[in-house]
Amino acid sequence: MKEGRIVMVSGPLVVAEGLDDAKMFDVVKVGKESLIGEIIEMRGGRASIQVYEETSGLGPGEPVISTGEPLSVELGPGLIESIFDGIQRPLTIIQDKVGSFITRGVSADPIDHGKKWVFEATVRPGDHVVSGDILGTVRETSLVVHKIMVPYGIEGIVKEISSGEFTVVDTIARVETADGVRDITMLQKWPVRHKRPIKEKLDPTEPLVTGQRVIDMLFPVAKGGTACIPGPFGSGKTVVQHQLAKWADAEIVVYVGCGERGNEMTDVLMEFPELKDPKSGEPLMKRTVLIANTSNMPVAAREASIYTGITIAEYFRDMGYSVAIMADSTSRWAEALREMSGRLEEMPGEEGYPAYLGSRIAEYYERAGKVVCLGNDGRIGSITAVGAVSPPGGDLSEPVTQNTLRVVKVFWALDAQLAYSRHFPAINWLTSYSLYIDNIKDWLEKNIGKEIIDMRQEAMRLLQEESELQEIVRLVGIDALSYRDRLVMEVSRSIREDFLHQNAFDDVDTYTSLIKQKKMLGLILEFYHEASKAIDEGVQFNKITSLPVMERIARARFISEDNLDEFDDIEREIRQEIEELYEAGGEE
Incomplete structure (x- = not known):
């Protein structure tokens, strides 16, 4: 181990000399308290070190010792149910050692080396x-x-x-x-900045079922895909990610709280042990790894937390599992890059972010994917990466959002107006998109039904038409619309309020299977088709929209998964009530 000396301290950046044999990204022990750091630049015999702990009190002349090893994570039994910080220190064990706050220089084995x-x-x-x-x-x-x-x-x-x-x-x-x-x-060790090797990368062909209707039906993400959730403060990014972590049909969940407020991580820690896995009935924590790097922890450690999380995800993927990794939020991670870039006096890019921001974001997301794992058994694993982005003021043109959109295939745009009107999930159906529809089309048609893609397209068309009609309504009022257009407005309202709106705190409505989603949307579209025929036959519009069955359609989301036959009853009722209007001679 080579020993050097500190020559300069600037926040989380420490410059040392005398580490001539050290390499880029080697882990070093800084100062008398052996703070953990990582070499991020070597220039003219001086090493610039990113320190992952509080550096106040450090001064020139103190020792710096290189371990000669890159920043690595320990991989083995004991990862599941663990809570780590950004550099894989086990927070529960550290709490037992030093109390509720991490003191400088404290360390512990990430995985218990004594447990059998x-x-x-x-x-x-x-x-x-x-x-x-x-x-x-x-x-x-x-x-x-x-x-x-x-x-x-x-x-x-x-x-x-x-x-x-x-x-x-x-x-x-x-x-x-x-x-x-x-x-x-x-026990295995793996350097976090190097992706784990694979045999072959495959095209993702199966959807990651999340139970969130606006996602699964309109903007699905594939297993092994990438998605981002940008949105302003208070629009529900964290709540959407919590829902995905709870209900997505991944076998392993890695949740990275990167620079977010402590109370949001506390929500996860308090809720997950209480929540039951929908498939097994066991607590969700039994398939979850948490990495908590909150906003009051040192900024530099945020940068490591993302890599720590994706490396753990790759390890479980290599076992043949489908893994979902949630990063909340990559904006805070980018802020750590900007902070260190500024301290290194590098040439800044747009808005002060480093010029390599785009390539770093791409490096992270490209570690997701569906792969054939190493080994002779041909097992297949996948990592689905979902990153929240927190653009200041909801400005989606800022660099982190734009660089993320270049590499991800699904864009769930959160809308402040929807959030303020208590519409959850606040995903805007007009600006969001998914590029996985063609990939998963065959799977959906085979497992859910051939008509599901047509139903999705029709729902999207109606919502688009409604947006255009609302402009006319604002100018001249709803009375200027034809009955056919007013029906489009009514049905689109039903899609928005009865289908896309979902209550995360209702035991039944929080999760909806794909079969139930298809039946729910099918009811609304069946009503639209029958009502369209009735209007063509001259039935009064007001009589159609005041049918008692409308209430049953609105309440259909509260039908439990065990009682899906009730949807067939409602469908029969739609036809019967509209037929009765014909018989009553609904002529105007």
């Missing part, structure tokens, strides 16, 4: 294994079977392996490689 896990071997001595092959499994929680994989770069014949109780640092297997016998433990 029951390991069940799935290969035998004499088997040939390659990187990524599964040696055995550990039941980490009631929802997650942790697969112990051959570390990257190891290939050979299994010499010894045994089932039993082991800690993560005990040797569980020995593999004869070309370079000699290698001992394998359940």
